Amino acid sequence: MIHVLDLKFLGYDNTIASFLIDTGDGLALIETGPHSVMNNIEAEIKAVGYDIKDVKHVFITHIHLDHAGACWAFAQNNGATIYLHPFGKRHLANPEKLMNSARMIYQDKMDELWGEMHPIPEEQLHIVEDETEIKIGNTTFKAWHTPGHAVHHIAWQVGDVVFSGDVAGVRINQEVVMPPCPPPDINIEDWEKSIETLRKINPKKIYLTHFGEITDVNHHLDSLQKRLHAWANWIKPHWEAGKKPQEVTPAFQAYVKQDLLNHGVSEAGVKQYEAANPSWMSVAGLMRYWKKKKDE
Numbered sequence: 001m002i003h004v005l006d007l008k009f010l011g012y013d014n015t016i017a018s019f020l021i022d023t024g025d026g027l028a029l030i031e032t033g034p035h036s037v038m039n040n041i042e043a044e045i046k047a048v049g050y051d052i053k054d055v056k057h058v059f060i061t062h063i064h065l066d067h068a069g070a071c072w073a074f075a076q077n078n079g080a081t082i083y084l085h086p087f088g089k090r091h092l093a094n095p096e097k098l099m100n101s102a103r104m105i106y107q108d109k110m111d112e113l114w115g116e117m118h119p120i121p122e123e124q125l126h127i128v129e130d131e132t133e134i135k136i137g138n139t140t141f142k143a144w145h146t147p148g149h150a151v152h153h154i155a156w157q158v159g160d161v162v163f164s165g166d167v168a169g170v171r172i173n174q175e176v177v178m179p180p181c182p183p184p185d186i187n188i189e190d191w192e193k194s195i196e197t198l199r200k201i202n203p204k205k206i207y208l209t210h211f212g213e214i215t216d217v218n219h220h221l222d223s224l225q226k227r228l229h230a231w232a233n234w235i236k237p238h239w240e241a242g243k244k245p246q247e248v249t250p251a252f253q254a255y256v257k258q259d260l261l262n263h264g265v266s267e268a269g270v271k272q273y274e275a276a277n278p279s280w281m282s283v284a285g286l287m288r289y290w291k292k293k294k295d296e
């Protein structure tokens with residue numbers, strides 16, 4: 001049984017999820033959300049009949065703060081093991097660099113958005129290679145290295161479902177799927193390969209961190225692929241013209257909003273999408289992608 005926990009990020013419903021599985025040998029959490037919503041995680045775990053203290057295994061899809069920001073607290077308070085991509089390990093063992101770069105971007109909004117992050121002892125960080133299976137109690141978690149959104153990204157397969165982190169996009173209230181494109185790792189070619197990996201797994205369901213369960217897997221992935229290209233191609237001429245991300249963001253945000261409205265998303269829905277996947281981040285991430293591609 002998979003419990004979808006709504007972490008009510010910034011007070012919004014259905015923007016960041018965490019997933020709880022009772023393995024029979026301790027609780028496993030896939031994604032922790034940011035530390036700023038720790039109280040909500042605790043309340044959501046309680047609401048489905050469990051105690052946060054029994055979370056002994058934490059699987060993270062990647063180390064971005066909205067996915068892994070609270071995992072140190074589970075390591076510290078519960079002695080939990082954190083399962084992650086090899087490229088993420090040094091950042092969680094010593095989160096100073098991660099937090100400094102976040103602080104440069106978010107400045108005085110750090111506490112409200114993300115909260116704190118503290119080092120995790122190396123012996124609690126369990127790195128997982130591609131296609132490795134981790135068996136805990138009655139549940140097997142299989143790691144699929146899936147770069148494109150982030151180089152340190154894993155999609156976790158459990159039986160015939162996949163927890164896709166950000167690599168299968170952001171889709172709220174079963175509406176439109178959008179590709180989250182923050183700096184610094186966006187790579188469209190790698191992302192395409194990862195989408196092919198997801199197709200090959202052929203899961204019955206995908207669980208999106210932003211947000212929840214989807215069952216029309218092929219249609220969803222087709223639509224993600226289409227928008228990924230559309231977004232990258234929208235940004236390209238602005239990058240070629242030498243514009244700065246902040247000059248381009250208002251027009252990009254309007255383009256995304258119009259796309260959402262055209263597909264029947266409400267004004268309130270547009271706000272949820274923007275909270276889960278801010279436009280300015282995708283502008284910065286896609287500009288960086290084009291620059292790297294030229295420098296190659």
Ligand SMILES: [Zn+2]
Pocket residue numbers: 062064067149150166180
């Ligand atoms: Zn991410």
